[in-house]
Amino acid sequence: MSKLFGQNSQINYNKNIIVALVGNPNVGKSTIFNIVTGATQYVGNYPGVTIDKTIGIKKYKNYAIHFVDLPGIYSLSSYTDDAKITVNFLLNEQVDVIIYVIDSSNLERNLYLFTQIIELNKNVIIMLNMLDLLQAKHKSININQMSNILGLSVFPIIAHKKIGIDTNFLKHIIHLYNNKHISSAKVDYGEDIICEIDKVYKLLAKNKDFINKIHKTWFIIKLLEKDTLAIKLINIFQNKAEILQQVEKSRRHIIEHFNTKIEVEIANKRYGFAKAVVKMTINKQSIKQIDINEIIDDYVLNKYCCIPILLIIIYIIFKFTFAFSEPVVNLFNLFFKFLSFKMSNLIQNSVLKSLIVDGFIGGIGGVFSFFPVLLFMFFSIAFFEDSGYMARASFIMDKILNKFGLTGKSFLPLIIATNGCAVPGMLATRTLESKRDRIITMFIVPYMICGAKIPVCMLIIKALFSYKYQTIVMFCLYIVSIIVALSISKVLSKIISKDYYSHFIMELPPYHLPKLSGLLLKMWERSWLYIRKAWTIVVLTSLFVWGMFTFTLTHSYHNIVEYSIKIINPIFKPIGMDGNKAIALLSGLIAKEMVISTLSTMYSVNNSNKHVCLKDKIHNSQDWSILQGVTFIIFCLTYVPCITSMLIFCKEIEKGKYKWFTLMLFGNTALAWLLSFLTFKIGTLLNLGT
Amino acid sequence: MSFNLKNYIKILRQRCYKRLLFLYLRKVKGFNKCLQCTNHSAIIKLTDVQFGTYEFVMICCDDTLEYKLLEMGFVTGTEVLVINNNGLGGNIIIKIRETRIALNYNVAKRILVKKI
Missing domain, CATH: 2.30.30.90 (Ferrous iron transport protein A (FeoA))
Structure with missing residues (x-):
């Protein structure tokens, strides 16, 4: 019992107020959150569920008000994962005040969720956002009237212009915290449904300690709707069987009476309430005006123009990323060179010098050398996401991705992973409703050429191909990665479920110009996931690899490296790889960034000439023909993803994770081996690039 | 061999014809036309x-x-x-x-x- 309604949370509740921001998706909850908490305190993430629940603290009059930004939902049920997060938070945590944010240009649907929120019996404040959009539609809203009808205080605001958010509502929150005030508004469900609710309540009331904690109407309706969350809660009851029997009976009764399912009937009643409130509060002036969104959509979503426009925008994203990140990357490299030069002059002890210069600075430098690419990529994606185009893009891609067993919503995770990082890409799959789509999308996300794989490809392409062909080869690699990913998703979709049709339902947000602060925040959020991974895993392993090479290679001949090369040689021999490459690929299991740093460590330890850069070493080396280089890249692109993304993958999948983990580990390796074997053998037969 | 080829062509033509006919019917006697004609x-x-x-x-x-x-x-x-x-x-x-x-x-x- 205590687990379900637990007080075991990370927040310290003493003398604090917990305020949850709830609302439909895309109504401006996060904007309000950022304005209110602002630069005052930390904006931290909960451990575990990283980017979904954000808390920020605002201190006001000796009270610490914890604002919790929750993912947007359409109703309080548990169909999608991000909705589950919100529902679980509202039910299990001790929320003092709920701020219900309403997009006033879309009042009716927003009030539908509101009818469920008031049934939770908590303090609620309404924030009417986007009043300017309402005015643009020549409508006005009677706020006093609305406040009277709903029995709550209503705050009209325009969040993105910071109008209306002042200390007034903070005072009101504190007032509500001290004196509980519950909305007087109620949805009239009609006699029949209320009668059934009472019947179930009588059975529930037998469990006395439980009934005090429950939100009566809401919970029973959820039970009648056979919501999985509600059924799970009922499992601990003694008279569980009796209750379920009554629920079945009530459902049958309502179907007989209304000739529809109870879910439909309840939604009907709730929307009736919402419609009535809208009718009473909104004054319409019937002026027909042109909607700019529809004009843009006419072109962007046209049958003939949509694909070219999408391609142009993807091109813009890539061009922007590479054009702007290149000077920054160079600057970073210069800085690290300068740092290592200074350090090597400062420190006399040779082992310590090697540790700091080769191991530490080399490791961090390797990680940060492509970090700007990631930043700019995330920035440009955030730009198009905030402007409202990405919703359209996934709508366009839906038909194409459907052919490969995915839905349009898989597009955003895939594009985040390209040039970006697979970890935020996998977390972005949370918006996908169906479990099957999520698993397939998460499975193929690591196949995209992520930011960490770019330097590996670049290094080998630059070393082996002449300048003329470098761009074309890189482009071909992108195509290869996409083809591999899509064919895998096709195969997986055939395996998982055959009789399945994808639903794609997406609200198209209005276009607007994104704000810089919002873009930077989003960019930082996604990059932070990467940085955290880099600090912990990559730096440690690069130190480990450094230690292994310096200490073993100099002291004895028959060392660990040589021994392990001997073991794995028969596997890598048929695909034309020698021991050095095999070791580099093995270290890439931990993170793809490691491939380059391992190669450079190995060549610098083996080679007498330490001042030649890695590119030239590969260029002059006997071991690297063009074919071998291409095989190496293809193996690198398709084999096991880095350890962090595998862990995230397992964490996100609840059921059968070991099965998927094994498939990812061995299936990918087998596939990579097969692909590179084919490339190598065909290349050798046709005498290409040997 | 020649018989087989002829057969194939015949089947193909039938398929094309069916599809064309279907498209034609959908265009002319589709629900929408029905609606527009009769206001039903x-x-x-x-x-x-x-x-x-x-x-x-x-x-x-x-x-x-x-x-x-x-x-x-x-x-x-x-x-x-x-x-x-x-x-x-x-x-x-x-x-x-x-x-x-x-x-x-x-x-x-x-x-x-x-x-x-």
């Missing part, structure tokens, strides 16, 4: 309608999709404005309760509407 308020699939205002009747699908649509506001009797049915692969955009919603073909063909 029949119940039609959302994929077959043209630009205009309709009334949502019901959806024939599994529970998950039905609840999802319910919470988006698809309640019997709601006005549905079809904005764009010219999307890629039969995907359409509608406006319901002041919100523009994109639906793919698989969803749209399960939604039944009625001309007001």
Whole structure:
């Protein structure tokens, strides 16, 4: 019992107020959150569920008000994962005040969720956002009237212009915290449904300690709707069987009476309430005006123009990323060179010098050398996401991705992973409703050429191909990665479920110009996931690899490296790889960034000439023909993803994770081996690039 | 060998003919034409309608999709404005309760509407 309604949370509740921001998706909850908490305190993430629940603290009059930004939902049920997060938070945590944010240009649907929120019996404040959009539609809203009808205080605001958010509502929150005030508004469900609710309540009331904690109407309706969350809660009851029997009976009764399912009937009643409130509060002036969104959509979503426009925008994203990140990357490299030069002059002890210069600075430098690419990529994606185009893009891609067993919503995770990082890409799959789509999308996300794989490809392409062909080869690699990913998703979709049709339902947000602060925040959020991974895993392993090479290679001949090369040689021999490459690929299991740093460590330890850069070493080396280089890249692109993304993958999948983990580990390796074997053998037969 | 080839051509032609006939029928004697000719308020699939205002009747699908649509506001009797049915692969955009919603073909063909 205590687990379900637990007080075991990370927040310290003493003398604090917990305020949850709830609302439909895309109504401006996060904007309000950022304005209110602002630069005052930390904006931290909960451990575990990283980017979904954000808390920020605002201190006001000796009270610490914890604002919790929750993912947007359409109703309080548990169909999608991000909705589950919100529902679980509202039910299990001790929320003092709920701020219900309403997009006033879309009042009716927003009030539908509101009818469920008031049934939770908590303090609620309404924030009417986007009043300017309402005015643009020549409508006005009677706020006093609305406040009277709903029995709550209503705050009209325009969040993105910071109008209306002042200390007034903070005072009101504190007032509500001290004196509980519950909305007087109620949805009239009609006699029949209320009668059934009472019947179930009588059975529930037998469990006395439980009934005090429950939100009566809401919970029973959820039970009648056979919501999985509600059924799970009922499992601990003694008279569980009796209750379920009554629920079945009530459902049958309502179907007989209304000739529809109870879910439909309840939604009907709730929307009736919402419609009535809208009718009473909104004054319409019937002026027909042109909607700019529809004009843009006419072109962007046209049958003939949509694909070219999408391609142009993807091109813009890539061009922007590479054009702007290149000077920054160079600057970073210069800085690290300068740092290592200074350090090597400062420190006399040779082992310590090697540790700091080769191991530490080399490791961090390797990680940060492509970090700007990631930043700019995330920035440009955030730009198009905030402007409202990405919703359209996934709508366009839906038909194409459907052919490969995915839905349009898989597009955003895939594009985040390209040039970006697979970890935020996998977390972005949370918006996908169906479990099957999520698993397939998460499975193929690591196949995209992520930011960490770019330097590996670049290094080998630059070393082996002449300048003329470098761009074309890189482009071909992108195509290869996409083809591999899509064919895998096709195969997986055939395996998982055959009789399945994808639903794609997406609200198209209005276009607007994104704000810089919002873009930077989003960019930082996604990059932070990467940085955290880099600090912990990559730096440690690069130190480990450094230690292994310096200490073993100099002291004895028959060392660990040589021994392990001997073991794995028969596997890598048929695909034309020698021991050095095999070791580099093995270290890439931990993170793809490691491939380059391992190669450079190995060549610098083996080679007498330490001042030649890695590119030239590969260029002059006997071991690297063009074919071998291409095989190496293809193996690198398709084999096991880095350890962090595998862990995230397992964490996100609840059921059968070991099965998927094994498939990812061995299936990918087998596939990579097969692909590179084919490339190598065909290349050798046709005498290409040997 | 020659017999086989002839057979194939025959089957192919039959298929093409069927498809063409089907397209022709859909164009001429489709529901929409029916509606325009007779002004009869029949119940039609959302994929077959043209630009205009309709009334949502019901959806024939599994529970998950039905609840999802319910919470988006698809309640019997709601006005549905079809904005764009010219999307890629039969995907359409509608406006319901002041919100523009994109639906793919698989969803749209399960939604039944009625001309007001």
